[in-house]
Amino acid sequence: MSRRRDDYDDDIEDEDQDDALEEDDDDDDYGSSRGGGGRSGGKRRRSDFIDDVAEEDEDEEEDYDEDDEDYGGGGGRGASKRRGGKAAKKASGAGFFELEADVDSDAEDEDEEDGEDDFIVNERLDPRDEEDARRMHRRPLIAPEDEQEDVEALERRIQERFSRNRTEYDDDDATEVEQQALLPSVRDPKLWMVKCAIGHEREVAVCLMQKCIDRSSELQIRAAIALDHLKNYIYIEADKEAHVKEACKGMRNIYTGSSILLVPIKEMTDVLSVESKAIDISRDTWVRMKIGTYKGDLAKVINVDNVRQRVTVKLIPRIDLQALANKLEGREVQKKKAFTPPPRLINVEEAREMHIRVERRREQTTGDYYDNINGMMFKGGFLYKSVSMKSISTQNIQPSFDELEKFNHPTENGDGELASTMSTLFANRKKGHFMKGDRVIVIKGDLKNLKGWVEKVEEGTVHIKPKAEGLLTTLAVNEKELCKYFEPGNHVKVVSGAQEGVTGMVVTVKGHLVNIVSDTTKEVLRVFSDNVVESSEVTSGITKIGDFELHDLVQLDNSNFGVIIRVDSEAFQVLKGVADKAEVELVRLRDIKYKIDRKVSAQDRYKNTVSVKDVVKVVEGPCKGRQGPVEHINRGILFVYDRHHLEHAGFICAKAQSCVLVGGSRANGDRNGNPLASRVAQLRPPTRFPNSPGRGGPPLPGGRYRGGRGGKDSLVGTVIKIRMGPFKGYKGRVVDVHGTSVRIELESQMKVVTVDRTHISDSVNVTTPYRDTHRYGSGSETPMHPSRTPLHPYQTPMRDAGATPIHDGMRTPMRDRAWNPYAPMSPPRDSWEDGNPGSWGSSPQYQPGSPRSRAYEAPTPGSGWANTPGGSYSDAGTPRDTTPTYGNAPSPYLPSTPGGPPPMTPSSAYLPGTPGGQPMTPGGGGLDMMSPAVGGDNDGPWFLPDILVNVRRAGEDASLGVIREVLLDGACRIALGASGNGEIITANPNEIEVVVPRKADKIKIMGGEKRGATGKLIGVDGTDGIVKVDESLDVKILDMVILAKLAHLS
Amino acid sequence: MFFHIVLERNMQLHPRHFGRDLREKLVSKLMKDVEGTCSGRHGFVVAITGIENVGKGLIRDGTGFVTFPVKYQCVVFRPFKGEILEAVVSMVNKMGFFAEAGPVQIFVSNHLIPDDMEFQSGDMPNYTTSDGSVKIQKDSEVRLKIIGTRVDATEIFCIGTIKDDFLGVISDPGTTS
CATH class of the missing domain: 3.30.70.940 (NusG, N-terminal domain)
Incomplete structure (x- = not known):
């Protein structure tokens, strides 16, 4: 390579001139050089062509010469001396020719040696050469005359040839057939x-x-x-x-x-x-830079110099004019550039203002004028740069729409330019681009704008069935003349490009561009119709990279955290946890430290405790008035999801201080199956709390605002786990706090023990896999009621009324436990039931208030149904006074309300507006329990593939199945049969029950940090399962609720 | 489009509700369960207008729950492609505006807003014609044509256009098409 370059540095003539000169040479020389070239590349074809003629028409001597020339060529520069007679003949001509001829053969030899046939490629591409070759063959005697021409005449000829080359360059159709003949x-x-x-x-x-x-x-x-x-x-x-x-x-x-x-x-x-x-680079193709400042940038090929292996490309400059000015004036040149300037079209005037010298120069080869700044050439704001072919990548270039738009910006001739860029894009089409049934439109030729359907696809040709009347048969159309076609309203999926995976509806179609409204973000995206297929699927594209998923709360660095609001192909968009200011940052996977997955709570403006899933209203700051469930809490910052907020995927970041809890708290305790904790908390005199706006019901005297309790004894009533000391591993409820010691009522031993405060951990939350994976639009927003306490079937009429209402028992057992004959029952629960016999006597009527209207007029949870069943119980002569613990008990099913924004969910009506002072009995829960089939709909998100489940559909018996796939809306695709080889059905989460594993079963963990891991259940201890995790072989104690039996897949 | 149709549903009732109010309870539970839900086939169940018949209850083994097949008449609302609807604008942004027709959310992209209407940002973002005579902002009422629907388990989302004759802001809210 280098040698060749040296040769070329010697003479400035370009390849065209060489050709021209070559023509001046005698026929022998021509033929032989061709023969030599026949070794490689496209010349191979040419040589065939010539061989045909040569071998047939010419004698042995010719062949010999050919061989001879080969050797000469192979010998490189020096070899030409060995050409014998021919060389001598040339020597008799002008020395100039000699030199040129040498160089020419050198170049070819180099090509052979290098195995690179750029030169040849060029020739093959260049029809003019083809013609030359033929013509020269026909005029074998032209050379001697030429030799006598003077240099000026030669130059003229060169010019002539040169200019002709320009005009005929694109006319490559003519040689297509001839090329075939050369095979x-x-x-x-x-x-x-x-x-x-x-x-x-x-x-x-x-x-x-x-x-x-x-x-x-x-x-x-x-x-x-x-x-x-x-x-x-x-x-x-x-x-x-x-x-x-x-x-x-x-x-x-x-x-x-x-x-x-x-x-x-x-x-x-x-x-x-x-x-x-x-290295098939032609003009107007898109390439990407591989190295340097412009690495990764899109560039357009303007000119190709195959001989020098250089390409002139058009780029959007990344030039810091200020830095350039400084440099030119010799002022403090920064040694190291910390950043690369963003790409921006350059403004020459601007540069002049900064006293940067701008020269206007004419480029010799093209005759165009360029602005020259510090050796860089600019035109129309773009940088024209000559780069080595090696420094650009030409394969699989998929310019994004934005990039193309930037390139088209200054020309302003819009569609025309874009259309031309489109054609280059087609070159990048994948195989199998068109599929049978695709709707297509013809974009070129006589049939332009004809619409039709793809019938059959052959290599390069697509058979389409035209839509137009009168054209009944199928038509064969070149693939390049076709483009996919969509109509507004089509539901499509983006299958390649930057937006890959996104689904949406087509809004408009403009040529090859399709505007779609994304299903999830409701944003309008512009994509190429080539990258889109029709689909009924609903996805938001990729939602996960590595361990991080869309809507996760992540730690970025020591002080920054945020919620992932969008997952791009390589990076996440994170809404940073900065209150009152929506700060979005694009971060890469490696920039994320870890996922924040803690159960924390914060205090709102009125010191109410706000937990995840509580609905809050923002009362201060730019997002004032927004309302929605809290998705994440970290360091006093709430991430609120507001369905009506379209930016940042609906997330709002606000200080807890500037929010107000709306409706009841569905605090963790409740969700944990520990309604008691909050109940106890409510006994304490509540501090002030806001009347939730928009609520129809009367002001509440307390009750549900469990946040009412003071900060000091916030521990009281919570269920904790002892992590150290003699009672390690026990769970219990905190009854009192004395300084550093805590009195805990043990769950399993019916006694109260005192332990050090540091010896406890509030880890019981692990039992709430629910909600962790709440997703927008998921089925968990179904307006159904989960039955929190489906325990009734087990209630014996023989309950011992005198039994102590053990508090622990009041923890509502999880549904699964309740349904699972293997899971231990918590007998104390019955006694608690007994504590409120009144509930049995009362008939928990629904309010006769117009139920029809409530559905739509309940913008805030709990507004419509202020007088919910709870009201009915008030008249029941419950012995609640004797067991004041239950006095202010909020509805046990309060927490079970689906957390989604529920204007449409009648379930919102179910939030009892006035539980305060009215004892909610578990019987109230019974209303829900009526339909176990619809219960537990919130469980959806924690289902995982491959677990064994029971499908209970209304009116059908339960059948065993294996979850194959969890759909986005929470429903699951289930293959029936114990090993999942039956038919596949789609079931709503509320129809699915996890099969609780037995000892020695293979299990899958459905919640907590090990979610998704598999393991073996090596023992069951009460409500806890002892699990040996497959991956780490660790033995873990996990709540049975989050364990599911793994199917034996066939 | 609204339909008055008869649907069937299996209701499960807790034994405690057995008694003379059983039917009432069944109905109220049905209303609670069904109204406001959305199914891809029928659309939104707006209201239950009556009970056709309540079938024989079947006691479930083990639970004591009773399953009643209930046939009920209800009004359902399902938007169709090509349907003309009147809707209230709920939000305006530079990409277009969102409008609500009852429970259905409709998005009208700026590509589907007549070209002479331009987006004006500000306190009250809106689309206004160059002469200012027509303005689409929050709470405006518009008549639009649905060009695409997407039905999820829990919601129906539509794309509409007002780039057609007789579509756009309607001054009189009482007008029906």
Whole structure:
């Protein structure tokens, strides 16, 4: 390579001139140089063409000459001296010619040696050369005359030829057929693949050449080729295998011992066109820069210099004018640039203002004017840069729409330009781009704008069934003339490009551009119709990279955290946890430290405790008035999800201080199946709390605002786990706090113990896998009621009324436990029931208030149904006074309300507006329990694939199945049968029950930090399962509720 | 479009409710369960207008719950492609505006707003014609045509256009099409 470049540096003539000069040379020279070129690349085809003529028309001597020339060429520069008579003949002409001829053959030889046939490629692409070749052949006697021409005449000719080249450049259709004729046929010499030592391919080829030079008459091979990309083999062109063997005899690095393979005729062209494909750069193609400041930037090829291996590209400059000005004026030049300036079209005026010298120069080759600033050329704001072919990548360039738009900006001729860029995009189409049934439109040719459906796809040709009347049969159309077509309203999925995976509805179609409204973000996206397929699926694209998922709360660095609001192909968009200011940052996976998955709570403006899923209203700051459930809490910052907020995926970041709790808290305790905790808390005199706006019910005297309790004893009533000391592992409820010691009522032993405050952990939350994976639009927002306490079936009428109402028992057992005959029952619960016998007597009527209207007029949870069942119980003569614990008990099913924004959910009506002072009995829960089939709908998100479940559909018996897939809306695709080989159905989460594993079963963990992990249940201890996790072989104690039996998949 | 249709549902009732009010309870529970829900096939159940019949209850083994097949008449609302609807604008942004027709949310992209209407940002973002005579902002009432629907388990989302004759802001809210 370098050698060739040197040669070229010597003479400034470009390739066209070479050709022109070559023409001036005699025919022999021409023919021979062609013969030499026949070894490689496209010239191979040409040589065939010539061979046909040469071999048939010319005598043996000609052939000999050809060979001779080969040797000469192979010898490089010096070899030309060995040309004998011919060289002498040339010497008789102008010395100038001699030099040129030498260089020419040099260049070709280099090509052979390098195995790169750029030069040849160019020739093949260039129809003019083709013509030249033929013409020259026809005019064998032109050379002597030419030799007598003076240099000026020559120059003229060069000019003429040169300009003609420009005009005819694009006319490549004419040669298409002729190219075909050049393909090798059976009569042509064959290509043989010969094994050689690795790394010696070139050497072998050169040796063969030398051998040919030395013993030209004996060797009957035509050519030897070493390809750069092919190790261990060289190709030899010869008529017979014996010739190859003969040639290879005695060569050190050739292994003729192994077989010599014949390259099939069909593949012969491929052998030599592989490399040319790789550097098939033509004008107007899109490329990307590989190195330097512009790394990764899109560029448009303006000019290609195949000889020098350089390409002129058009780029959007990344130039810091200020820095440039400083540099030019010699002021404090910054040694190291910390950043690369953003791409921006340059404004020459601006540069002038900064006293940067701008020269206006004319480029010699193209005749265009450029603004030259510090050696860089600009035109129309773009930077024109000459780069090495090696420094650009040409494969699979998929310019995004934005990039293209930037490029088109200044030209302002809009569609025309864009259309041309489109055509280049088609080159990047994948195979199998069109599928049967696709709707397409013809974009080129006579049938332009004809719409139709794809019937059949063949290589390069698509058979379409036209939509138009009168055209009944199918039409065969070139793939390049077709474009996918969509109509507004189509539901589509983006299958490639930056927005890959997004689904949405088509809003408008403009040529090749389709505007779609994303299903999840409700944003309008512009995509190429090529990248889109029709689909009924609803996804938001990728929602997960690594461990981080959409809507996760993540820690970015020590002080920053945020919620992932969007997942791009490589990065996340994170709404940072900065209150009152929506700060979105694009972060990469490695920039995220970890996922924040803690159960914390914060205090709102009125010191009410706000937990995740509580509905709050923002009363201060820019987001004032917004309202929605809290999705994440961290350091006093709430991330609120407001369905009506379209920016940032609906997330609002606000200080807890500037929010007000709306409706009841569905605090963790409740969700944990521990309604008691909050109940107890409510006994304490509540501090002030806001009347939730919009609530229809009367002001509440307290009750549900469990946040009412003071900060000091916030621990009291909570269920904790002891993590140290003699009672390690026990769970219990805190009854009192004395300084550093805590009195805990143990769950399992019915006694109160005192432990150190530091010895406890509030870890019981692990039992709430619910909600963790709440997703927008998921089925968890179904307006159904989960039955929190489906325990009734187990209630015995023989309950002992005198039984102590053990508090622990009041923890509402999880549904699964309740349903699971293997899970232990908590008998104390019954006694608690008994504590309110009144509930049995009362008939929990629904309020007769117009239920019809409530559905739509309940914008805030709990507004419509202020007087919910709870009211009915008030008249019941419950012994609540004697057991004041239950006095202010909020509805046990309060927490079970789906957390989604529920204007449409009648369930919102279910939030009892006035539980204060009215004892909610578990009987109230019974209302819900009526329909276990609809219960537990919130469980949806924690279902995982491959677990064994019972499907209970209304009116059908339960059937065993295996979850195959959890759909976005919470529903699951379930394969029936214990091993999942039955039919596949889709079931709503409320119809699904997890099969509780038994000892020694394989299980899958559905919640907590190990969610998704599999393991083996090695024992059951009360409500806890002892699990050996497969992955780490750790033994963990996990709540049975989050364990599901893994299916034995067939 | 609204339909008055008969649907069937299996209701499960807790034994405690058995008694003379059983039917009433069944109905109130049905209303609670069904009204406001959305199914892809029928659309939103707006209201239950009557009970056709309540079938024989079947006691479930083990639970004591009783399943009643209930046939009920209800009004359902389902938007269709090509349907003309009147809706109230709920939000305006530069991408277009969102409007609500009852429970259905409809998005009208700025591509589907007549070209002479331009987006004006500010306190009250709106789309206004160049002469200022027509203005679409929050709480405006518009007549639009649905060009696409997407039905989820729990909601129906539509895309509409006002780029057609006789579509756009309607001054008189009482007008029906």
